[in-house]
Amino acid sequence: MAAMSEFGGQPTSRIRRAVNNVDLQSFRFWFQLTAFVLFVYGGYLAIDLGNNLPMFSCGYNREGRAGVCYLLPLQHQLARPWEQLFSAAGIAVLTGFGLFFLWFIVLNKGWCGFMCPLGTLQDWLTSLRKRTGIRYSLYGEKPFNALSWVKFVLLALMILIPLGIGGGWFSHDMGVPFCQICPGRVVLPLFTGDTTQLTVDFSSIGGMVLTGLGMFITGMFLIGSFIKKRFFCFFCPMSALHYLVAKPALLKLKKDGETCTKCGNCFNVCDMEIRAIADDIVKKDAMTDDCTLCLKCVAACPEPGTLKVEFARFNIFESTEEGFLKRMNKGAGCDAHCDTRKH
Amino acid sequence: MTPTVTPASTDVSPDTPAFNRSRQAREAEVMLDHLVDDFSENPVAMQYFYDLFRKVYIQGEQVQRTTGPQVGMTCIQAPEELIYAVGATPIRLCNGSYHYDQIGADFMPAKSCSLVKATLGRLHDQEKGVPRIGKLDMIVNPSTCDQKKKAGVMMEDMGYPVHDLEFPNVKESEASRVYWQRSVRDFAVRLQQLTGKKITRKKLNAAMARTRRAQIAFRALHNLRRKAPSLVLGKDIFLVTNAYFFDDLERWTVATEALVEELKQRDADGFNAAQKKAPRILFTGSPPIFPNLKLPLLIEEAGGVVVADETCSANRMLYDMPVVDEWMVNHMIDSLADHYLKPCTCPIFTRNDDRRRRLIDLARDFNADGVVYQAFSGCQVYEMEQRSVAKTLNDVGIPMLYIETDYSPDDMGQLTTRIEAFLESIKARKRQARAKGVSA
Numbered sequence: 115m116a117a118m119s120e121f122g123g124q125p126t127s128r129i130r131r132a133v134n135n136v137d138l139q140s141f142r143f144w145f146q147l148t149a150f151v152l153f154v155y156g157g158y159l160a161i162d163l164g165n166n167l168p169m170f171s172c173g174y175n176r177e178g179r180a181g182v183c184y185l186l187p188l189q190h191q192l193a194r195p196w197e198q199l200f201s202a203a204g205i206a207v208l209t210g211f212g213l214f215f216l217w218f219i220v221l222n223k224g225w226c227g228f229m230c231p232l233g234t235l236q237d238w239l240t241s242l243r244k245r246t247g248i249r250y251s252l253y254g255e256k257p258f259n260a261l262s263w264v265k266f267v268l269l270a271l272m273i274l275i276p277l278g279i280g281g282g283w284f285s286h287d288m289g290v291p292f293c294q295i296c297p298g299r300v301v302l303p304l305f306t307g308d309t310t311q312l313t314v315d316f317s318s319i320g321g322m323v324l325t326g327l328g329m330f331i332t333g334m335f336l337i338g339s340f341i342k343k344r345f346f347c348f349f350c351p352m353s354a355l356h357y358l359v360a361k362p363a364l365l366k367l368k369k370d371g372e373t374c375t376k377c378g379n380c381f382n383v384c385d386m387e388i389r390a391i392a393d394d395i396v397k398k399d400a401m402t403d404d405c406t407l408c409l410k411c412v413a414a415c416p417e418p419g420t421l422k423v424e425f426a427r428f429n430i431f432e433s434t435e436e437g438f439l440k441r442m443n444k445g446a447g448c449d450a451h452c453d454t455r456k457h
Numbered sequence: 458m459t460p461t462v463t464p465a466s467t468d469v470s471p472d473t474p475a476f477n478r479s480r481q482a483r484e485a486e487v488m489l490d491h492l493v494d495d496f497s498e499n500p501v502a503m504q505y506f507y508d509l510f511r512k513v514y515i516q517g518e519q520v521q522r523t524t525g526p527q528v529g530m531t532c533i534q535a536p537e538e539l540i541y542a543v544g545a546t547p548i549r550l551c552n553g554s555y556h557y558d559q560i561g562a563d564f565m566p567a568k569s570c571s572l573v574k575a576t577l578g579r580l581h582d583q584e585k586g587v588p589r590i591g592k593l594d595m596i597v598n599p600s601t602c603d604q605k606k607k608a609g610v611m612m613e614d615m616g617y618p619v620h621d622l623e624f625p626n627v628k629e630s631e632a633s634r635v636y637w638q639r640s641v642r643d644f645a646v647r648l649q650q651l652t653g654k655k656i657t658r659k660k661l662n663a664a665m666a667r668t669r670r671a672q673i674a675f676r677a678l679h680n681l682r683r684k685a686p687s688l689v690l691g692k693d694i695f696l697v698t699n700a701y702f703f704d705d706l707e708r709w710t711v712a713t714e715a716l717v718e719e720l721k722q723r724d725a726d727g728f729n730a731a732q733k734k735a736p737r738i739l740f741t742g743s744p745p746i747f748p749n750l751k752l753p754l755l756i757e758e759a760g761g762v763v764v765a766d767e768t769c770s771a772n773r774m775l776y777d778m779p780v781v782d783e784w785m786v787n788h789m790i791d792s793l794a795d796h797y798l799k800p801c802t803c804p805i806f807t808r809n810d811d812r813r814r815r816l817i818d819l820a821r822d823f824n825a826d827g828v829v830y831q832a833f834s835g836c837q838v839y840e841m842e843q844r845s846v847a848k849t850l851n852d853v854g855i856p857m858l859y860i861e862t863d864y865s866p867d868d869m870g871q872l873t874t875r876i877e878a879f880l881e882s883i884k885a886r887k888r889q890a891r892a893k894g895v896s897a
Contacts (some may be wrong), residue, residue, distance in 0.1 A: 135607075139858060150470045173655070244783055244785075247785060249785055249787050249788060250783065250788075254631070255631035277662075371814075371817055372714060372814065372817070373818050373820075373822075374814075375776075375777060375815060376799055376800055376811050377777045377778075377796065377799050377800035378795050378796075378799035378800070379778075379780035379795075382782060382795055383780055383782040383793055389631075394797070395814070410782075414780040414782075416777075416778050416780075435680075438780075439669075439778075442669065442778070442780065442781070443666075445781060446662055446665065446666055446669075446783060446784065447662070448662075450647070
């Protein structure tokens, strides 16, 4: 047997050990902040990453955006007249999807947990709540199970309504229907001082209904994500789209059910209340439809190698006893005086 | 044994014999002498624990612990962090003495568990019961197995204030989780009433840091047992974890950390604590509690080495660690509740998939050659799980020896024969496997 680290398990190199000991909370904070600044203000530096980004880099943030959320062009493209859509223009739809897919497979749902400005915003609201000492709320198991279809329905509507417009059944007032109700459209432009989206469009009935709903959902978004961690992600159609095409993604969350003690730590810290992460000991691919790949579960797992993050099958971060303890002591605010073990 | 350090010997009157000549003390002494003297090269750091058991169990000294209310626990599923957080000190009352088992027999039906009977027997002795910690201000009795549940009322009849901590007997469902979290919160309220101190974020955080340090020490010890050749014998580890039942938390942790350091040195020196080719045994089932370390002792006297265990007097008590996402009192208490329910592999639950998976994982991880399954006669839940556990282990090719026993020393001769035969069969299997490997 090769030399084992002090905490048992596999032999470890220094770099690997440092990575596994990472303070994920602060790593994520800085990563998300950087991504937020890039996607919300990158446009001022003439950064343009195209129109097919797999997260809510909102296109309505016209000046600051460094790229556009794929849902906006997708809905536009699908609303073309059918004779166009099912001929040459169809190629544009396919290349658009292809580019979206290429972006997506790199990070998988890591786009949600690390990149999405709207996700980051929710995490900031959570931090704000924590500072006020208010406890978080949970959906609970029953509402969770009862509501998990919502995002798929939103995704379906988001595709069907534009198709209906193209087919002449719906008016163009209902164009880009999801964007009209998306809180990202209202909130993100505010960060560049653009308040034009903070209105209800009274020019048409369809527009009025959708943008009115948008304002209501924005209010829900702000209140909801203050009291419930990642409130909105549970309903996100982008998240649903991700899940449908996630199979070939490169970044993977893996679980070794055989070494899992089912202690439930991963479920306990999960912002999305995903029970399966703790209870499912059969599936190797641990990412579910609601997962945001925030990797908090990996950081909260004390069992060596039970939860793992792989990139193109290469192990980049895994649960270790040492890392778990480091993070727990840090969280308890006692890395200096609580842990007296000598290294 | 010097009389000067024996407070019990100062109150010797002509009609009460000295404590160290009582049946309880004799029984403890015989066991401790075996554990210490039958083996050469015991770790130096074990001396603390040998001395502790000698003082507490044989000389009947009062355990030196922090003052403040003393809260007895009849099971490891009561969150001890909450007890520390209100400024009280927990003591695990589960008892391993045959002497107390016989006294406790008056309370329970003939075919019941030695552990429950011994616990009642010890409590019947009131403050003279060993380990002595003075007056018990409260007993918390998690509603786990039937025998412990019914014992709660008997304890109340003996004059102890008992809090029944409602524990679900299904652990998979969300309903049971929520029910248990509520029950733990009620316990927290009861504890606050006991001491008049509120559980604050700061106090609970400090309490959790104390138990975490102890768990870290235990995990380090646990991890070192993976080594082959073995650095330490299982009988010593059971003494260490048994001491956790009643010892002062910090003193225990420091002593365990010292043992860890010594074992690391042993590792560096290439030390072997067991015989060469000693069969590596995983211990499971009813918990060995001093002085009933009969089975681990017999295994190691017969040339095996207990490398890991799945029992509530050792691994299950100290291995799993809680996580906290948001350091606020409510969430911390819920996290503790989860920690005391979710990973628990107690046989009182409806299903035992987790226990079976855990055994396979431990057996693989610790390179165990076989499993010894102890069931106390009358402990129905362990007896009933025997079949399924044996099948699971058999399916993956790990031999298991099932032993139904109790606290009586009468069956030691017969057990020795069975254990020796089991260890022999393991050695034969390994020889055959090697021979096959060579010829292939």
